[in-house]
Amino acid sequence: MYPGTHITGGDGMFIVNVEGAVYHENKWLIIERSAKESHAGGTLSLVGGKVDTDGGGADILEKNVRREIFEEVGIEIKKSVHYVYSSSFISDDGDPVVNVVFLCGYESGTAYINSPDEVDAVYWMTAEEVFSHPKTPPWTKESIKRADELRRNLQHLNQG
Numbered sequence: 001m002y003p004g005t006h007i008t009g010g011d012g013m014f015i016v017n018v019e020g021a022v023y024h025e026n027k028w029l030i031i032e033r034s035a036k037e038s039h040a041g042g043t044l045s046l047v048g049g050k051v052d053t054d055g056g057g058a059d060i061l062e063k064n065v066r067r068e069i070f071e072e073v074g075i076e077i078k079k080s081v082h083y084v085y086s087s088s089f090i091s092d093d094g095d096p097v098v099n100v101v102f103l104c105g106y107e108s109g110t111a112y113i114n115s116p117d118e119v120d121a122v123y124w125m126t127a128e129e130v131f132s133h134p135k136t137p138p139w140t141k142e143s144i145k146r147a148d149e150l151r152r153n154l155q156h157l158n159q160g
Helices: 060-073 127-132 138-159
Strands: 006-009 012-024 027-033 047-050 076-090 096-108 119-125
Touching: 012 060, 012 076, 012 138, 027 060, 027 127, 027 138, 047 060, 060 076, 060 096, 060 119, 076 138, 096 138, 119 127, 127 138
Parallel strands: 012 096
Antiparallel strands: 006 012, 012 027, 012 047, 027 119, 076 096
């Protein structure tokens, strides 16, 4: 049917999608989605994708966000990721999607277009640059806003 994991909802099945808000040196890792993508092609986005089944087990969302980031842009993130928020939407294909965003710390590697079918460009951008860019959709702005708020809160906790 669909690649990825599905959760049964009241009216049917949801595709589960994960995204990583990767923060490093005061900038966020942002991709320009491939113009070939059926949903939101050509817009700025966090890195992520559909959750693939791995035979079960714990931390499936966390494992998938780590895998998606590596597959799409070739970088490793820190083991610990932090839940930011979830939302739901109907894709441009008409599929109901649950999207889960995680705050991720950069570990190693140089970000590059590792998956040209999914990514047209890779950027490290400040929050202000993301907010003011004409190709940034409202949901990407919301994700950066929430991830930045969580990052600042975690920073204060670690200093206290």
